[in-house]
Amino acid sequence: MNLRSVAATLVLCFISAGHLLAQTVVLSPTKIAFPAHPANLPSDPQEVTLSNTGNANLVVSSIAASGGLSQSNNCSVVAPGKNCSIQVSDISSILGPHTGVITISDNAPDSPQLLPVRGSTIATFGFSPSALRFGNVQVGSKSNSQSIRVANYGPSFTIRALTVDGDYSQTNNCPTTLATSQTCTVNVIFQPTANGPREGILLITSKDLGFQNPLSGFTAALLGSGVGGQPSQLSSSPFVLSFGVKTTFDVSSYSGQVELMNVSTSKPLTIKNVSSDGPINNEVGVYQISSTNCVGTLAPGGQCSVLVKQNPATNTLFSQTVVGEIMVAADDIPTPHVVPLTTNIQGEVGLNPSVIVFPPQAVGTSSAPVSVKVNNNMDRSGISLLPLAVSGDFSLVSIGENPCGSSPSFDPGGSCTLGIVFTPNAVGTINGAVSFTLYPECDPEHFLNCTNGQIVVLKGTGE
Numbered sequence: 001m002n003l004r005s006v007a008a009t010l011v012l013c014f015i016s017a018g019h020l021l022a023q024t025v026v027l028s029p030t031k032i033a034f035p036a037h038p039a040n041l042p043s044d045p046q047e048v049t050l051s052n053t054g055n056a057n058l059v060v061s062s063i064a065a066s067g068g069l070s071q072s073n074n075c076s077v078v079a080p081g082k083n084c085s086i087q088v089s090d091i092s093s094i095l096g097p098h099t100g101v102i103t104i105s106d107n108a109p110d111s112p113q114l115l116p117v118r119g120s121t122i123a124t125f126g127f128s129p130s131a132l133r134f135g136n137v138q139v140g141s142k143s144n145s146q147s148i149r150v151a152n153y154g155p156s157f158t159i160r161a162l163t164v165d166g167d168y169s170q171t172n173n174c175p176t177t178l179a180t181s182q183t184c185t186v187n188v189i190f191q192p193t194a195n196g197p198r199e200g201i202l203l204i205t206s207k208d209l210g211f212q213n214p215l216s217g218f219t220a221a222l223l224g225s226g227v228g229g230q231p232s233q234l235s236s237s238p239f240v241l242s243f244g245v246k247t248t249f250d251v252s253s254y255s256g257q258v259e260l261m262n263v264s265t266s267k268p269l270t271i272k273n274v275s276s277d278g279p280i281n282n283e284v285g286v287y288q289i290s291s292t293n294c295v296g297t298l299a300p301g302g303q304c305s306v307l308v309k310q311n312p313a314t315n316t317l318f319s320q321t322v323v324g325e326i327m328v329a330a331d332d333i334p335t336p337h338v339v340p341l342t343t344n345i346q347g348e349v350g351l352n353p354s355v356i357v358f359p360p361q362a363v364g365t366s367s368a369p370v371s372v373k374v375n376n377n378m379d380r381s382g383i384s385l386l387p388l389a390v391s392g393d394f395s396l397v398s399i400g401e402n403p404c405g406s407s408p409s410f411d412p413g414g415s416c417t418l419g420i421v422f423t424p425n426a427v428g429t430i431n432g433a434v435s436f437t438l439y440p441e442c443d444p445e446h447f448l449n450c451t452n453g454q455i456v457v458l459k460g461t462g463e
Helices: 005-021
Strands: 024-027 046-052 058-068 069-073 083-090 096-104 113-122 125-128 131-138 146-152 161-164 168-172 183-190 202-204 217-227 234-237 239-247 252-262 269-277 287-292 296-298 303-310 321-328 337-347 349-352 354-359 368-376 390-391 395-398 415-422 428-435 452-463
Touching: 005 168, 005 368, 024 113, 058 083, 058 125, 069 096, 083 113, 096 390, 096 428, 096 452, 113 428, 125 217, 131 146, 161 287, 161 349, 168 202, 183 217, 202 321, 217 296, 217 321, 234 321, 239 252, 252 296, 269 287, 287 321, 303 337, 337 395, 390 395, 415 428, 415 452
Parallel strands: 131 217, 239 337, 354 452
Antiparallel strands: 024 046, 046 083, 058 069, 058 096, 069 083, 096 113, 125 146, 146 183, 161 202, 168 183, 202 217, 234 252, 252 303, 269 296, 269 321, 287 303, 321 337, 349 368, 368 415, 390 428, 395 415, 428 452
16 A cells, blocks of 8 residues: 555545544524513513434534524533524514524534524504505594404403593403403494594503503594584694604603694684593603693684693603504593604614625635614613624625724714625525624623613625
8 A cells, every 4th residue: 555545545634533532513403483472571482492413412602593582402512413402582562573583603613503483562552554544534424343352461450440531432352451362343333523633542541550561541443534524623743742762771761842833714722621641651651741821712713732741751652653642622522632642662782784695605615795774763872782693604794885893883873884705615505694683781790681682684605
């Protein structure tokens, strides 16, 4: 045997020995999908088995959950042919479909291994639909009845009041106590008393001690217009008072003003009372009247103002449109007059896109960077993202006029751009993720698992 043959044999032996000693990780299942469950309440856990099918000890250094997930495990050193288990739960407070990832770091050649997770959360209490639209209805006549379904997916609670206002009436089959997973139906009829838009709300309140979510009042919008009758003597500017976009971590109070006007050129108008209605948080209305000079007689063409405060209750609200109203009781026929109030609750960070699928890429080469816009919807400065964690065969690069960097911090309403590059190290499908965690809202010293963590899902194919 010549020296070249001996060398080749030794190389093969080393390769074979390395192969025999290699740790091999097998996950079962390879991905998880949680059924829909109430936001802010942990889902039932699902178990993942991690097996070592190699011939050397597998040393698991860390298992991390991101994207609104939590995990517990008994994985440490996994001997050849043995396995351990990972219990995964969905704890996301982000309403609707979302994605997460479990990242497993160990001494296997393909470390880290990624377990993609999909979940979907629903509000613990909700209306379906969230608004009823009656269109144009002749003044003095009644619309057809429309139904709205009330669903409770959280702990049972007692319905203290179920009301509609303005030009609306209702009947319902809701019990005094609405149990978990129970639904009931409210039937609403619109009977306009004046021309023009005649908005209202459906309000359900509960003040039970131990109500799991601090919210104790929920609203749905009622929308309709009267035609063919007497015009209203009172107008408002704006017609709808919007407090704009707020986030679930927003703890500030905001004020907005509505101008009321007696549109008659000859007849005075007496305003008897001005009040607000809407969702209730810890027995405090989300919308309250701060001040008004409208109570009394409003001369023809006269104006007055109503100052409305939106209380800092959005930290207990899910992503949704939160509706309320100003109610003005006057001595004209179409009373009360209603001015709608609205706030749009969104997530803290917006990601566009939130899923990136790279085209097939040759092993060992890098793709062109793909950009993700990161929008900050928070209400105050001093918010940053903890160092971004990227997993799989993906890396972050600087891109755009305002690159995010590894730990971006920006002002309210600001944005930055994230660049992601795919460099496959093996043939086949490769999953990854970029994980985002807000600071200080999700300070790791105080939060073991952040329910508001978000991720960008990454997918690519090595060839």
